[in-house]
Every structure is written in structure tokens, then in C-alpha cells.
Amino acid sequence: MKSELLLVLALFLCVSSKPLSKRKMNNKLLLISFDGFRWDYDQDVNTPNLDKLVKEGVKAKYINPPAITMTSPSHFTTITGRWIEDHGVVHNLMFNDTTGLRVPHKATLKRSEWWDNGALPLWITAQNQGLKTGSFFYPGGGVNYGGQAVDRSLVADHGHPDDNETEWRQNIDTVMGWFTKDDLDFVTLYYGEPDNVGHAFGPETPERRKIIEQIDRTIGYLREAIHKSGLTDHLNVILTSDHGMTTVKKVNEIKLSNYMSLLNLTRFDLLDYGGFGMITPREGRQQEVYDALKNAHPNLTVYKKEEIPEHFHIRRHERIQPIVLLADLGFNINSRIILYINKGDHGYSNEEMDMKMIFRAFGPDFRDNFLAEPFDSVSIYPLMCKLLGVVPEANNGSLSDTKDMLVDNSDAGKHLIRLSEGAPLKNGLFHQSNRL
Numbered sequence: 001m002k003s004e005l006l007l008v009l010a011l012f013l014c015v016s017s018k019p020l021s022k023r024k025m026n027n028k029l030l031l032i033s034f035d036g037f038r039w040d041y042d043q044d045v046n047t048p049n050l051d052k053l054v055k056e057g058v059k060a061k062y063i064n065p066p067a068i069t070m071t072s073p074s075h076f077t078t079i080t081g082r083w084i085e086d087h088g089v090v091h092n093l094m095f096n097d098t099t100g101l102r103v104p105h106k107a108t109l110k111r112s113e114w115w116d117n118g119a120l121p122l123w124i125t126a127q128n129q130g131l132k133t134g135s136f137f138y139p140g141g142g143v144n145y146g147g148q149a150v151d152r153s154l155v156a157d158h159g160h161p162d163d164n165e166t167e168w169r170q171n172i173d174t175v176m177g178w179f180t181k182d183d184l185d186f187v188t189l190y191y192g193e194p195d196n197v198g199h200a201f202g203p204e205t206p207e208r209r210k211i212i213e214q215i216d217r218t219i220g221y222l223r224e225a226i227h228k229s230g231l232t233d234h235l236n237v238i239l240t241s242d243h244g245m246t247t248v249k250k251v252n253e254i255k256l257s258n259y260m261s262l263l264n265l266t267r268f269d270l271l272d273y274g275g276f277g278m279i280t281p282r283e284g285r286q287q288e289v290y291d292a293l294k295n296a297h298p299n300l301t302v303y304k305k306e307e308i309p310e311h312f313h314i315r316r317h318e319r320i321q322p323i324v325l326l327a328d329l330g331f332n333i334n335s336r337i338i339l340y341i342n343k344g345d346h347g348y349s350n351e352e353m354d355m356k357m358i359f360r361a362f363g364p365d366f367r368d369n370f371l372a373e374p375f376d377s378v379s380i381y382p383l384m385c386k387l388l389g390v391v392p393e394a395n396n397g398s399l400s401d402t403k404d405m406l407v408d409n410s411d412a413g414k415h416l417i418r419l420s421e422g423a424p425l426k427n428g429l430f431h432q433s434n435r436l
């Protein structure tokens with residue numbers, strides 16, 4: 001893969017007279033993720049700023065997260081354009097099924113060995129092509145890839161409050177400074193809400209509506225900040241999330257110890273994290289685990305790893321354990337005791353409407369008043385590459401999902417982009433599929 005990239009770069013340098021100055025013609029890009037922002041959260045709240053963005057930008061009715069609807073797996077799909085089985089970040093926790101190690105989510109954000117599995121995130125690819133990038137709390141932005149760090153990176157500490165509106169604004173000011181004073185080209189900015197409130201109170205509550213109003217004010221502040229920084233005509237913004245949220249009822253708990261002896265049959269598990277679970281059976285006990293759970297509960301689906309439907313795009317990775325469990329919407333998979341007391345949760349099938357997430361975009365390269373069809377979040381990556389003029393890594397997204405959002409979706413001058421889309425060079429040396 002590396003040598004292919006070098007070839008592409010070499011070809012580019014041969015056919016272009018001024019490669020570096022050309023790159024500067026691209027506008028800057030800010031990717032903002034509000035964790036757990038379900039696609040319809042703006043529909044029962046007064047959100048004047050988000051409403052304004054419908055007229056002054058692009059809205060997708062909703063977009064599809066990848067099949068493990070959890071924070072780290074989904075964010076890493078957005079920033080790499082790869083399915084979960086191809087990027088390997090299969091859970092919010094780093095774990096080792098041999099030693100039983102489980103690293104808490106916040107600590108996992110600092111462990112390169114969990115993230116650096118060969119799929120290069122866009123920060124690193126862009127840096128290797130001469131751009132400057134930054135990550136403000138975005139999952140995966142705080143570690144090294146092949147020893148290389150993101151130019152500017154901040155990682156939230158354990159216990160960092162997620163809902164402080166004053167700090168939210170300061171973070172926007174910091175990011176504006178990164179673009180203007182430090183001349184960064186691409187920044188990812190992450191907010192931990194409305195996920196926390198969705199878990200703690202549930203999605204259909206006044207508390208959730210209140211935090212959406214706070215997010216809406218923050219978007220208003222962002223637009224003012226962009227204007228004051230002189231970036232209105234030079235900065236594109238994509239606003240999205242990682243998954244939705246659904247109401248969990250206490251009565252919907254599925255306690256696996258009711259159906260089997262976890263101690264006798266399993267040597268490792270990732271249970272008690274909502275609607276998605278994995279089990280590592282003891283040597284020779286896989287069929288017993290499977291038989292015990294297969295028809296245990298009408299709202300629990302049990303897969304042997306090899307049975308997981310192909311279209312989930314998770315089963316090829318070695319970190320996926322031999323037994324995978326998926327609960328119906330609103331049900332919780334617990335092991336021995338009911339540990340998980342959230343009123344809202346995610347982790348359910350990405351086909352459920354409650355797991356779908358928000359997508360908005362605005363800036364000089366985006367059309368106004370454009371309603372996009374739903375698409376897979378994996379396709380945000382080739383869109384970001386096109387906006388930045390970066391040659392994408394091999395990925396699972398498709399620019400055809402998003403290119404109609406752009407003002408000029410056939411820009412013949414953007415040489416890098418035409419290469420990356422597989423346009424053959426005159427000498428026919430370059431050939432790639434269009435699903436990069």
C-alpha cells in the first residue's frame with residue numbers, strides 16, 4: 001500500500017508543475033463530532049442555528065453509523081473511511097482476551113497499540129501530503145501511527161466535564177487560532193454531549209432537549225467565530241456524530257448467567273456495555289456456549305463469528321471474539337449482575353433508526369439549501385479528502401454518495417482528486433477502482 005501511494009505521489013509530481021502551491025488552493029476543513037447526536041434530536045427542540053444551516057448549507061436526513069454503534073469504532077471509521085473489520089478498533093475498551101486486560105475508554109484514547117493497526121487516519125495522510133492538522137479531543141487523535149503523531153493534539157483527561165458551555169466556546173476559540181495563527185488545514189473537534197445526557201436521563205427527556213439547545217447555541221457561536229476570524233470563505237465545516245441513542249427499560253435486561261455458567265464455559269467476555277457483547281469460550285466449549293444462548297431470549301441474537309452477516313463488515317478482524325451478541329433495541333446484555341443502569345443506550349444494530357446520526361455541512365465548497373440522501377458514514381472520508389485535495393488511502397467509502405453536496409463537483413483543475421478517483425493518466429499507468 002505504501003509503495004502504491006509513493007507511485008501516486010511520484011506520478012503527481014511528474015505531471016504537475018507546481019504541486020505545493022496548487023494544494024494551497026483548497027479550503028480548510030473542520031470536522032465536528034457531537035457524540036451520540038441522534039439524527040432527529042433537532043426536531044422537538046427550538047434550534048434556530050441548526051435550522052439556519054439547512055438553508056445555508058447541506059443536510060442529510062440522517063446517516064448510517066458502522067455496525068458496532070459505539071464511540072471509538074464509529075469515530076475511527078469516519079476518520080479512516082474503513083469498515084470496523086478493516087481498522088480494528090472494535091470496542092471502546094482496549095482488551096486482551098488472553099490476559100483478561102481491559103483498559104477503560106479514556107485510558108484507551110492514549111494507547112497507540114489499540115488504534116495503530118495499519119489503517120491510517122486522515123490526519124496522518126494529510127500531514128504526509130504537506131498539510132497541517134489538529135485534533136481536539138477526537139477519539140484516535142491522541143496516539144501515534146507508525147510513530148507519527150497528529151501535529152496538534154489534545155486528549156480529554158479522565159473526569160473531564162463534558163457539558164461546560166463556557167469551555168465549549170473556548171475550545172472553538174482555540175481551534176480558530178489553530179486555523180488562523182498556526183495555519184492548520186484540517187482539524188477535528190469532539191464534544192462528549194449529547195451522549196452523556198442521553199445515557200444518564202434517556203433520549204426522550206427535557207434534559208436531552210436542553211443539551212441540544214446548548215449545542216445549538218454553540219453552533220451559533222461557531223459561525224460567529226468563523227466570521228470574526230475571517231474564515232467564512234476559506235473554511236468548510238462538517239458536523240456529525242458517531243451513533244444515536246435509544247431508551248432502555250429496566251425490564252429489558254438480559255442476564256446471561258440465567259442461561260449458562262459463564263465461569264465454566266467462558267474465559268473472557270465484553271458484556272455489560274449495552275446492546276453489543278462478545279464472548280471468548282474456554283477451549284472446546286464454543287458449541288455449548290452457542291447452544292445455551294442461541295434460543296435463550298427472544299430479544300437476543302447470537303452469532304458464531306463466521307455467521308456474522310457480511311454486510312456488518314466486522315467479522316474479518318481478529319479482535320472480534322468467537323461469539324458475538326446483539327440485543328434488540330432497548331435491551332441490555334448483562335453477565336452476572338445488572339451493572340448497567342443507563343436510561344439511554346446505543347450499541348444496537350446500525351439499521352435501527354434510533355442509531356442513525358446527524359450530518360450537516362457548510363462552507364465555501366458546499367451548496368446551500370441542499371438535502372442529501374442518507375449514506376454510510378464511511379463515505380465522509382473521501383469527501384474530506386476531496387475538500388482538502390488529499391490523495392485518499394484505500395478506503396471503503398464512495399465519493400458518489402456525497403459529491404452532489406459540493407458547489408463544483410466536477411472540478412477538472414483539482415488534479416489530485418482526479419487521480420484519486422481513478423481517472424487514468426494518458427500513459428495508462430494509473431488504475432484504481434472507484435471505491436477507494
Ligand SMILES: *[C@@H]1O[C@H](CO)[C@@H](O)[C@H](O)[C@H]1NC(C)=O
Nearest residue numbers: 095096097098099100101113
Ligand atoms: C495478549 O497478551 C499476551 C500475553 O502478554 C500477549 O502474548 C499477546 O500478544 C496479547 N495479545 C494481543 C492481541 O495483544
Ligand SMILES: *[C@@H]1O[C@H](CO)[C@@H](O)[C@H](O)[C@H]1NC(C)=O
Nearest residue numbers: 161163164165166167168170
Ligand atoms: C467551565 O469552564 C470555564 C472555563 O474553562 C471554567 O472557568 C469554569 O470553572 C467551568 N465551570 C465548571 C462548572 O466546571
Ligand SMILES: *[C@@H]1O[C@H](CO)[C@@H](O)[C@H](O)[C@H]1NC(C)=O
Nearest residue numbers: 257259260261262263264265
Ligand atoms: C461448573 O463446573 C463445576 C465443576 O465441574 C460443576 O460442579 C458446576 O456444577 C458447574 N456449574 C454449572 C452452572 O454448570
Ligand SMILES: *[C@@H]1O[C@H](CO)[C@@H](O)[C@H](O)[C@H]1NC(C)=O
Nearest residue numbers: 297298299300328329330331
Ligand atoms: C422482543 O422479541 C419479541 C419476540 O420476538 C418481539 O415481538 C419484540 O418485538 C421484540 N422487542 C423488540 C424491542 O424488538
Ligand SMILES: *[C@@H]1O[C@H](CO)[C@@H](O)[C@H](O)[C@H]1NC(C)=O
Nearest residue numbers: 082083086313394395396436
Ligand atoms: C475495504 O477497503 C479495504 C482497503 O481497500 C479492502 O481491503 C476491503 O476489502 C474493503 N472492504 C469491502 C467490504 O469492500
Ligand SMILES: [Zn+2]
Nearest residue numbers: 035036071242
Ligand atoms: Zn459515542
